[in-house]
Amino acid sequence: MxxxxxxxxxxxxxxxERAEGVARMLDAHVRLALLPRPAEDVLQGWTATLVSLGAEAGYAGRHGRVTPGGALDYLAFDRANPGSIVSCLRLARENAxxxxxxITSEMWETLNSTYLESRGIGPDAGVAAAAGFLEWVRQRSHLTRGVTVGTMFRDEAFHFTRIGLFLERADNVSRILEARWRDPGRRGERLGTEASEWSVLLRSLSAFEVYRRVYRTVVTPLRVTELLLMNEDMPRSVHRSLGDLYANLLAVANDRSGETCRQAGSLHASFHFGRFDTLVAGGIPQALDALQAxxxxxxxxxxxxxxxxxxxx
Amino acid sequence: MPDSPPARAATAYDEMLTAAGAPRPHCRAYWEWLRAQPADQIARQREEATLLFHRLGITFAVTGDAEETERLIPFDIVPRILPAAEWAVLERGLRQRTLALNAFIHDVYHDQRILAAGVVPPELILCNPQYRPEMQGIDVPAGIYAHIAGIDVVRAGDGRFCVLEDNLRVPSGVSYMLENRKMMMRLFPELFARQAIAPVEHYPDVLLENLRSVAPAGVSDPVVALLTPGAYNSAYFEHAFLAQQMGIELVEGQDLFVRDDVLYMRTTRGPRRVDVLYRRVDDDFLDPLVFRPDSMLGVPGLLAVCRAGRVTVANAIGTGIADDKSVYPYVPAMVRFYLDEEPVIDNVPTYTLRDPGDLAYALDHLAELVVKEVHGAGGYGMLIGPVATRAELDDFAARIRAAPERYIAQPTLALSTSPTFVEAGVAPRHIDLRPFVLAGKEVTIVPGGLTRVALRPGSLVVNSSQGGGTKDTWVLADGPVAADAAHA
Structure with a gap:
C-alpha cells in the first residue's frame, strides 16, 4: 500500500487511542475528586498528570497556576492544545x-460523527457533564475499534491501524503509571486512602475486576503496577500491547524493517521473559521513562x- | 402535498408536468405517489437525507470560507425522470459527439487535417492555451484522449435537447449521481420496487474496465491509480469515493516518482509500477518539468513517461483543446468531418465574438444574451444579460470590446424545469443534465447522469459553487408501469 x-x-x-488514554487519565481525577483528599494532594495529582503528558509548559502558557478546572479544560476541551481530547478526535478524523x-465506510462514518459531535461539547457544563464526556470518548473509541476489527479487510492497512493502536496504548499506560508514581504525596500519613486511590486508577483503566481475579487481595501500588506492566492476558497491559505490536509489525515486514522489528521483539521479550522486580530494580519512574524512550x-x-x-x- | 399544481414559468418546458398541469405519461406514477405522501413524512425524509449526507461526509470544500470549509450540496428528493425513448436519442447523440471529439483531438496532435481543410481556424487551435504542443506526434492507446467526458445537456423551451458544453478535462459530479441514487433507494425503496428504473451503481466497474482497456500495449494486468490534488480540493470526496469503489490507490503527487521512463508509486513494500493514471489534476499542474514549474501536485517527468508510451494518462494531456468554449461552436462540424454524420444533438446557437458580425450583434443585444469567457468554468466570469444591471452590462461590454476573442455569447435559454422542494413547498426550478460518457475500446454511458438544479427562483445557474443543488436522475424502462400500486 x-x-x-x-x-x-x-x-x-x-x-x-490517545484520546481514550487521556480520557482515562482525566476520568481517574474526576473519580478521585469524590474521595476526601487535601487540596494540596489534588493539585499535586493534576501537576503530575500534566507532566506525564508533556503538557505542563503549554498549560502554564494558557492558564498559569494549576487548578483542577483549568487542567481538565486544557486536557479535554482546549482546541488550542494539540494533545487535548477534542484535538485528538479532530486529528484522527483528519487522518481518516x-x-x-x-478505510471502510462504517469506519469513516464513526470517526466523522465522533468529530462532529465533539464540536458541540464545551467545558462550561460542569463536572458531571465532563464525566459524561469522558465516558462518551471511551465509548466512541470502543466503537471505532469494534468497527475496525469488525469491518476491515485483514491486509496491510489493518495491520498499520493496529500498530498505531498498540504502540500508543503501551505509551499511554506507562504515562498513567508514571503520573501516579511521581505523585507520592505524603503516602505514609494517608494509608487509609492510598488503596482507594489506586483502586480508582484500576477502575479508570477498566482493570479493577481483573485485579481482583488475579490477586484476590488488597490493592497495593506495586501489584497494580505489576498487573498493568506484566500481565499478558490483561488487554491494556504493556506486555500485551507489545506482543500485539510485534505480531503486527512482523505481518508488514519489508526489507528495511529488520532493525525495528528486532527492537520491538526485544522489548516484548523483556516483558515476556523478564521478572518484574528486575525490571523495576532501578526505581519504577526510571523504568517507565526507559520504556517510553x-x-x-x-x-x-x-x-x-x-x-x-x-x-x- | 400541494393539491393544486405549482405555478410554472411561462416559457420553460417542465420535465414532470404538461402546460395544463397534468403529469407527463412517464411521470404519472411518481407524481401520484408524491401527492399521496403526507407532508410531515416527506419533511422527515428530507431531514433524514440531510443528516445522512452530513454523516457520510458527502461534502465539497469551499475555498475562501474559513468558517465552514466543507459544505453539503443540497439534495432534492424529487427525481428527474427520463423515458427510455428520450434516453435512447440522448445516448446516440452523446456517443457520436464523444467519438468526434476524440477524433478531433487525435487529429490536432497528429496531421491537423481539420485545420488544413479550413473547417476549424488554425489560429484558434494553435494559439490556444489549452493546446499542448508537447503532445504533438505522441500516440495514445486506442487513439482515445477523453476517456471520461461530462457533457452538459439542457432542454430548451421547445422540448429539444442541446449540448451546452463539453467537459473533457477533469469532469466531476459522478459521485453525486451515485450517492443520490443510494439515498433515494434508502429513503423510498417502494418507488424502486414499483418502477423499472435503470441502475447506475455499476459505474465504478465500467470506469475501471474502461481505464484498464487503454493500458499501454503489452501490460497484461495493468495497475490503475487515481491522482488527486489532495484533501483540500473541492472534489476530494469524489476522488476518494471513486478510488475506493474501484479498489485502486488514491495517490497524490508526492506518492509518485519517475525513474527510467517508468512511473512508480511509493508503497510500504517499495516502489510499485503504475500503468494507468486517472488524473484529477489539471494539465498545468501535472508535470513541473514541462508545465507550471511551481506545481507541487504533479509528478516531475510524467510527460516523458507518456512520450515513451509507458503510462496512459486519463484524460490525456492536451484534451482541454476540445472543451474550450471557443472551440465548442465547431463540434457539430467535427461530427460531420470525422464521422460523416449529422449531429444527433445540436449545440446551443453560439456567437463567437472574435467574428466582427457576431460581436456587433452581441453588443447590441447584450441584455438578452448569456456571455461566457472561453476559458472559464464553474459558472465564474459569466454574464446573464436578462438579470444583469445596467452597470454590469456596461462593464461587461467594455471587457468584451477590449478582448472579444475571449468571449462567446448564447441566447438566454429557457432551461427546462422540474418540480423541486423549496421553502414554500414544491415549485419549478431550472435544471440541466450531465451524463458521463466513458470512452476506451468502446463507448459506454451509464443511463442517467447528474441532474443539477438552480435552487434560487428563476435562476439559470446550476453550479454547486453558485448555490445549485442536485437530483437523482431516472431513466425509466419502457413497458407498463404498475400504476395501480401507486395507490396502495
Missing part, C-alpha cells in the same frame, strides 16, 4: 479523511521504514 496511506492509518489509530478510500525509538523506526521513506525508496 502507499506509504502515505499507511502513515495516515497509523496516526488515525494513534490519535483515537485523507484515506477514506482505504524505547517506544519512541520504535515509533521513529516505523516512520523511517514504512511511512515516510526517502525519495530514492
Amino acid at each position: 502507499l506509504s502515505r496511506t499507511a502513515d495516515h492509518l497509523y496516526w488515525m489509530s494513534r490519535y483515537i 479523511r485523507a484515506v477514506r478510500g482505504t 524505547r517506544l519512541r525509538e520504535i515509533g521513529d523506526g516505523i516512520s523511517r521504514d514504512f511511512l515516510v521513506p526517502g525519495v530514492a525508496a
Whole structure:
C-alpha cells in the first residue's frame, strides 16, 4: 500500500487511542475528586498528570497556576492544545479523511460523527457533564475499534491501524503509571486512602475486576503496577500491547524493517521473559521513562521504514 | 402535498408536468405517489437525507470560507425522470459527439487535417492555451484522449435537447449521481420496487474496465491509480469515493516518482509500477518539468513517461483543446468531418465574438444574451444579460470590446424545469443534465447522469459553487408501469 496511506492509518489509530488514554487519565481525577483528599494532594495529582503528558509548559502558557478546572479544560476541551481530547478526535478524523478510500465506510462514518459531535461539547457544563464526556470518548473509541476489527479487510492497512493502536496504548499506560508514581504525596500519613486511590486508577483503566481475579487481595501500588506492566492476558497491559505490536509489525515486514522489528521483539521479550522486580530494580519512574524512550525509538523506526521513506525508496 | 399544481414559468418546458398541469405519461406514477405522501413524512425524509449526507461526509470544500470549509450540496428528493425513448436519442447523440471529439483531438496532435481543410481556424487551435504542443506526434492507446467526458445537456423551451458544453478535462459530479441514487433507494425503496428504473451503481466497474482497456500495449494486468490534488480540493470526496469503489490507490503527487521512463508509486513494500493514471489534476499542474514549474501536485517527468508510451494518462494531456468554449461552436462540424454524420444533438446557437458580425450583434443585444469567457468554468466570469444591471452590462461590454476573442455569447435559454422542494413547498426550478460518457475500446454511458438544479427562483445557474443543488436522475424502462400500486 502507499506509504502515505499507511502513515495516515497509523496516526488515525494513534490519535483515537490517545484520546481514550487521556480520557482515562482525566476520568481517574474526576473519580478521585469524590474521595476526601487535601487540596494540596489534588493539585499535586493534576501537576503530575500534566507532566506525564508533556503538557505542563503549554498549560502554564494558557492558564498559569494549576487548578483542577483549568487542567481538565486544557486536557479535554482546549482546541488550542494539540494533545487535548477534542484535538485528538479532530486529528484522527483528519487522518481518516485523507484515506477514506482505504478505510471502510462504517469506519469513516464513526470517526466523522465522533468529530462532529465533539464540536458541540464545551467545558462550561460542569463536572458531571465532563464525566459524561469522558465516558462518551471511551465509548466512541470502543466503537471505532469494534468497527475496525469488525469491518476491515485483514491486509496491510489493518495491520498499520493496529500498530498505531498498540504502540500508543503501551505509551499511554506507562504515562498513567508514571503520573501516579511521581505523585507520592505524603503516602505514609494517608494509608487509609492510598488503596482507594489506586483502586480508582484500576477502575479508570477498566482493570479493577481483573485485579481482583488475579490477586484476590488488597490493592497495593506495586501489584497494580505489576498487573498493568506484566500481565499478558490483561488487554491494556504493556506486555500485551507489545506482543500485539510485534505480531503486527512482523505481518508488514519489508526489507528495511529488520532493525525495528528486532527492537520491538526485544522489548516484548523483556516483558515476556523478564521478572518484574528486575525490571523495576532501578526505581519504577526510571523504568517507565526507559520504556517510553524505547517506544519512541520504535515509533521513529516505523516512520523511517514504512511511512515516510526517502525519495530514492 | 400541494393539491393544486405549482405555478410554472411561462416559457420553460417542465420535465414532470404538461402546460395544463397534468403529469407527463412517464411521470404519472411518481407524481401520484408524491401527492399521496403526507407532508410531515416527506419533511422527515428530507431531514433524514440531510443528516445522512452530513454523516457520510458527502461534502465539497469551499475555498475562501474559513468558517465552514466543507459544505453539503443540497439534495432534492424529487427525481428527474427520463423515458427510455428520450434516453435512447440522448445516448446516440452523446456517443457520436464523444467519438468526434476524440477524433478531433487525435487529429490536432497528429496531421491537423481539420485545420488544413479550413473547417476549424488554425489560429484558434494553435494559439490556444489549452493546446499542448508537447503532445504533438505522441500516440495514445486506442487513439482515445477523453476517456471520461461530462457533457452538459439542457432542454430548451421547445422540448429539444442541446449540448451546452463539453467537459473533457477533469469532469466531476459522478459521485453525486451515485450517492443520490443510494439515498433515494434508502429513503423510498417502494418507488424502486414499483418502477423499472435503470441502475447506475455499476459505474465504478465500467470506469475501471474502461481505464484498464487503454493500458499501454503489452501490460497484461495493468495497475490503475487515481491522482488527486489532495484533501483540500473541492472534489476530494469524489476522488476518494471513486478510488475506493474501484479498489485502486488514491495517490497524490508526492506518492509518485519517475525513474527510467517508468512511473512508480511509493508503497510500504517499495516502489510499485503504475500503468494507468486517472488524473484529477489539471494539465498545468501535472508535470513541473514541462508545465507550471511551481506545481507541487504533479509528478516531475510524467510527460516523458507518456512520450515513451509507458503510462496512459486519463484524460490525456492536451484534451482541454476540445472543451474550450471557443472551440465548442465547431463540434457539430467535427461530427460531420470525422464521422460523416449529422449531429444527433445540436449545440446551443453560439456567437463567437472574435467574428466582427457576431460581436456587433452581441453588443447590441447584450441584455438578452448569456456571455461566457472561453476559458472559464464553474459558472465564474459569466454574464446573464436578462438579470444583469445596467452597470454590469456596461462593464461587461467594455471587457468584451477590449478582448472579444475571449468571449462567446448564447441566447438566454429557457432551461427546462422540474418540480423541486423549496421553502414554500414544491415549485419549478431550472435544471440541466450531465451524463458521463466513458470512452476506451468502446463507448459506454451509464443511463442517467447528474441532474443539477438552480435552487434560487428563476435562476439559470446550476453550479454547486453558485448555490445549485442536485437530483437523482431516472431513466425509466419502457413497458407498463404498475400504476395501480401507486395507490396502495
